[in-house]
Amino acid sequence: xxxxxxxxxxxxxxxxxxxxxxxxxxxxLDASILQAAHQAVESGKQQATENKTSDALDKRRRKxxxxxxxxxxxxxxxxxxxxxxxxxxxxxxxxxxxALEPEMAPMMSDSIMYExxxxxxxxxxxAGETLRDESVVxxxxxxxxxxxxxxxxxxxxxxxKRKVTKKAKPVSxxxxxxxxxKPKVQKLEQRMQLVEDERAxxxxxxxxxxxxxxxxxxxxxxxxxxxxxxxxxxTGINADSRRLEKNVRVGVSQAGMAEELAEVMxxxxxxxxxxxxxxxxxxxxEKKQYEKLKIYLVEYRQLYPRDEKNKIxxxxxxxxxxxxxxx
Amino acid sequence: MNSISSGNKLDDLNDxxxxxxxxxxxxxxxxxxxxxxxxxxxxxxxxxxxxQPEIANELFQDVWMKLVNARMDYxxxxxxxxxxxxxxxxxxxxxxxxxxxxxxVEYEDDVEVESEFADPHKELHRKQTQQQIKQAIAQLPEExxxxxxxxxxxxxxxxxxxxxxxxNRETVKSRLRYAVKRLQGILHPLRPVP
Numbered sequence: 001x002x003x004x005x006x007x008x009x010x011x012x013x014x015x016x017x018x019x020x021x022x023x024x025x026x027x028x029l030d031a032s033i034l035q036a037a038h039q040a041v042e043s044g045k046q047q048a049t050e051n052k053t054s055d056a057l058d059k060r061r062r063k064x065x066x067x068x069x070x071x072x073x074x075x076x077x078x079x080x081x082x083x084x085x086x087x088x089x090x091x092x093x094x095x096x097x098x099a100l101e102p103e104m105a106p107m108m109s110d111s112i113m114y115e116x117x118x119x120x121x122x123x124x125x126x127a128g129e130t131l132r133d134e135s136v137v138x139x140x141x142x143x144x145x146x147x148x149x150x151x152x153x154x155x156x157x158x159x160x161k162r163k164v165t166k167k168a169k170p171v172s173x174x175x176x177x178x179x180x181x182k183p184k185v186q187k188l189e190q191r192m193q194l195v196e197d198e199r200a201x202x203x204x205x206x207x208x209x210x211x212x213x214x215x216x217x218x219x220x221x222x223x224x225x226x227x228x229x230x231x232x233x234x235t236g237i238n239a240d241s242r243r244l245e246k247n248v249r250v251g252v253s254q255a256g257m258a259e260e261l262a263e264v265m266x267x268x269x270x271x272x273x274x275x276x277x278x279x280x281x282x283x284x285x286e287k288k289q290y291e292k293l294k295i296y297l298v299e300y301r302q303l304y305p306r307d308e309k310n311k312i313x314x315x316x317x318x319x320x321x322x323x324x325x326x327x
Numbered sequence: 328m329n330s331i332s333s334g335n336k337l338d339d340l341n342d343x344x345x346x347x348x349x350x351x352x353x354x355x356x357x358x359x360x361x362x363x364x365x366x367x368x369x370x371x372x373x374x375x376x377x378x379q380p381e382i383a384n385e386l387f388q389d390v391w392m393k394l395v396n397a398r399m400d401y402x403x404x405x406x407x408x409x410x411x412x413x414x415x416x417x418x419x420x421x422x423x424x425x426x427x428x429x430x431x432v433e434y435e436d437d438v439e440v441e442s443e444f445a446d447p448h449k450e451l452h453r454k455q456t457q458q459q460i461k462q463a464i465a466q467l468p469e470e471x472x473x474x475x476x477x478x479x480x481x482x483x484x485x486x487x488x489x490x491x492x493x494x495n496r497e498t499v500k501s502r503l504r505y506a507v508k509r510l511q512g513i514l515h516p517l518r519p520v521p
Contacts, residue, residue: 004478004485010507016514017479020457025369029384033391034361038354040395045352 270312274304278312285317290324297321342407350398361391364408367480368415374476375419377465386422390415409487412477416491463513471506474499 004010277300284293297317304312306326313321337345337359348356368390373383393414401410464472470492477488488499 004503004507007504007507009511010503013475013507013510013514014479016456017460020453020460021370021479022366023370023373024366025384025387029388030361030365033388034358036392037349037357037361037395040398041349041352041354041357044399 274312277303281313281317285320290320293320294325297325301325343403346398346401346407347403350401357395360407364411367482368411371412371476371480372415372419374461374464374480375469375472376422378461382422386415386418390418393418405490406483406487408481408483409490412481412483413491416473416477459514460510463510466513467506467509471502471509474502475506475510478503 004014277296281293281296281300284290284296306321337348337353337356340348340356340359342360342363345356345360349360369383369387372387372390373380376383376386390411394411464475467475473492474488477483477491481487483491485496485499485503489496492499
């Protein structure tokens with residue numbers, strides 16, 4: 001009222017208004033409002049006590065967490081050591097496996113050479129591989145006799161060559177050592193199985209080839225032909241497979257494997273030319289063309305003298321040489 | 328109101344101290360506060376609603392309930408009456424907006440009045456005067472009515488009225504002047520206008 005005290009008009013209105021302004025709320029309304037106000041205070045007190053209790057509980061829990069072990073950190077903590085242990089176990093298992101089965105581990109030195117050499121050796125020793133690669137069912141008949149041993153049909157020569165090449169192919173010392181490391185029993189068994197498979201195939205193909213005419217057979221006898229070469233190679237392969245089989249059966253022990261392989265594999269000094277000549281010799285021997293064989297064998301020996309250590313020719317041919325030439 | 332008589336110490340406290348005491352959990356402090364301001368607040372709300380007691384009772388109760396519920400947020404930075412009438416003013420505005428009722432409602436006569444006058448003649452005169460004032464205030468524009476009622480019922484200063492109504496002090500002063508002049512013209516039409 002300070003602000004309007006000097007205003008006389010306001011003062012008169014103020015006095016008139018204050019004289020009549022005496023309305024009050026009903027008592028029921030007063031009671032309800034006061035009751036609500038008191039209840040609000042009481043409920044606030046109860047909530048305060050509940051909050052105190054919960055705060056105390058929270059404090060206790062916090063104390064436990066601080067003094068004791070933090071469960072969450074413990075849960076997270078075990079992840080790391082368990083992962084370390086798992087890694088250790090896995091690495092140890094891998095190392096153990098590599099130690100027990102060394103052939104599974106990649107070779108550090110001469111690995112490429114080793115792989116290539118092994119591939120060649122296995123291909124050479126498996127006769128079936130060579131036969132499949134050649135179209136031997138369609139022999140090329142040549143009526144003219146070869147002028148020399150070197151002029152034999154290439155196909156036949158290739159067939160025979162493969163037959164001999166498997167023995168004459170040089171193998172690196174590293175590869176031999178690596179071979180020695182392999183599970184020799186497994187390799188021998190595999191080779192035995194492959195030899196038997198190829199034998200069966202040869203027999204079946206040979207029976208098919210028996211249906212050829214006699215004229216072809218006569219022509220084939222005058223000069224080495226695809227068919228002769230094929231049959232000769234088949235025979236030769238049979239002989240070699242028998243030899244291989246023999247070697248496989250004889251040399252099962254790991255200690256003798258290197259020696260067995262050395263018998264099959266020949267000196268690393270054999271050239272391709274020598275290989276060709278050997279092929280031709282074997283072909284003539286298989287065909288029992290002994291007159292020609294004698295001539296070619298003498299020629300061969302002029303170039304490559306007989307060496308007791310050098311057992312390139314098969315035993316049968318060597319025996320025949322001894323009996324018929326080196327009397 | 329037995330609780331009021333029990334708190335002599337509380338009666339000596341000002342409104343702000345009583346509200347703080349109530350906030351801290353002394354229910355009797357609210358009783359004192361309520362007794363002090365229930366009449367003025369009730370009339371303030373009643374006058375704004377053209378003396379309709381049903382609606383006035385409802386809004387009156389709403390204002391006090393709002394005060395009770397907001398007791399923990401109360402800060403003695405402003406005068407308690409300013410705080411209380413500010414809530415009442417806002418509640419009235421909300422009511423008007425909800426009702427879209429800005430015109431004056433027909434004047435009601437059946438209002439219970441506690442009167443200490445025993446003389447029937449005086450009582451009759453008082454009643455007649457009261458009705459005239461009520462009708463005069465009801466005829467005021469809403470802004471002028473708010474200003475004069477806050478001044479009369481809430482005993483607020485111009486600055487406090489400005490804070491409640493959201494205008495500046497000079498505007499409140501002019502509103503009051505206009506309100507007084509208008510009331511003078513209604514109540515005393517034969518008086519000469521200065």
